[in-house]
Amino acid sequence: MKFALATPALNNYPAAMAPWEPHAGGPEILRYARKADELSWDWLTIPEHIIMPTEMLEVMGSRFAEGIAASAVLMGATRRIxxxxxxxxxxxxxxxxxxxxxxxxxxxxxxxxxxxxxxxHLEREFEALGIPFEKRGPITDEYLQALKEIWTSDRPKFDGEYIKFDNVLVDPKPVQNPHPPIFIGGNSKPAMRRAAEHGDGWIPWLVTSEDLPGCIDYMKSLPAYEEKADRFEILVTTTAYKVEDYSHAEKGETHVAADRDSVLREIEALQKAGATSVQVMPPKLSTFGQCLEWIEWYDQEIIPQFR
Structure with a gap:
């Protein structure tokens, strides 16, 4: 079992935000990343939206990092994670x-x-960026193929409906072979099909341990899944979000398990259901210091039980 740790303060998503996060900035985030790097966490997860439609402010918050810039800064601040x-x-x-x-x-x-x-999924975000929302599925499939071509070919070329290039060089190449892992998000059958065909893993949203076996059975039924089954990551968040899909409207209080017994039961249920990795959100603690203490406690008390 692998463990991904949510990076706080890069967004202010109301359902999961701790009281200290709205006032935190770069120094706290970098200190948090370095602490996780010293421990045994496998990933830091980086949230992202480019813009936030004003009508979504109440349910999603205003702050979301840009994922590539945030990743670059945090990679520069860490050594291992x-x-x-x-x-x-x-x-x-x-x-x-x-x-x-x-x-x-x-x-x-x-x-x-x-x-x-x-x-x-935010249609207004697509509108603001001038990208056709109704074509997002085919665009994504094509872009995934194009990325792999760029990363794995010395002289990449691609002739698609949405992207074309030839006679180009793209260097430096990524270090990981054959390319950086690609995990596909989404709960729909098209998303699961995309993960099986183009991905190295699947990241569902609002999928519980009860839902997971059926989703995995569907992916296993797809021919593309068989050749990658032994290395395919299924990464599920441990946070029991009480929100509606797409609208993000809260249906109740989102609870994050914090005590040892609850956390162990939670991960055991996901592992039994087929998850190979989990994303962990720290609980809504009052202070930044308490958050650092909690991720160290988790590293000592929880992660070794699943290695």
Whole structure:
């Protein structure tokens, strides 16, 4: 079992935000990342939205980091831990630009990046960026193929409907072979199909231990899944969000397990259901210092039970 740790203060998502986060900035985030790097956490997860529609402010908050810039800074501040965008909407990036950004980060930091990506869901965000919302699925499929071509070919070329290039060189290449891992987000069957066909892992949202076996059975039924089954990551958040999908309207209080017995039961249930990795959100503690103490406690008391 692998463990991804949510990076606080990069967003102010009301359902999961701790009281200290709105007042925190770079110094706290960097200190947090360095603490996680000293421990045994596998990833830091990086949230992202480019813009926030004003009508979503109440349910999603105003602050979301840009995933590539945040990953680059945190990779520069750490030595061991990997970064995982959680989740970057792929249609927002031209594949040549994104491939270059990730290749540059990996070249400088010795790898350590996982691309968590999906089609995106905020229609107004697409409108603001001038990207056709209704084409986001086909665009994502094509961009995934283009990224792999750029990363793995000495002279990449691609002739698609949404992206075309030829007679180009893209260097530096990523350090990880054959390319940085790609985890696909989304709960729909098209998202699971995309993960099986193009991804190295799947990152569902609002999927519980009860839902998970059926989703995994569906992916296992797809021909593309078989060849990667022994290395395919299924990363599920341990946070029991009480929000509606897409609207993010709160249906109750989101609870984050904090005591040892509850946390162990939570992870055991997800592991039994088929998860290979979990994303952990620190509980809504009052202070930044308490948060640092909690992630160290988790590293000592919980993670060794699943290694």
């Amino acid at each position: 990997h970064m995982l965008t959680y989740i970057l909407a792929l249609p927002y990036r031209h594949p040549l630009v994104l491939a270059k950004q990730i290749g540059t980060m990996e070249f400088l930091a010795g790898g350590r990046f996982t691309l968590g990506t999906a089609v995106g």
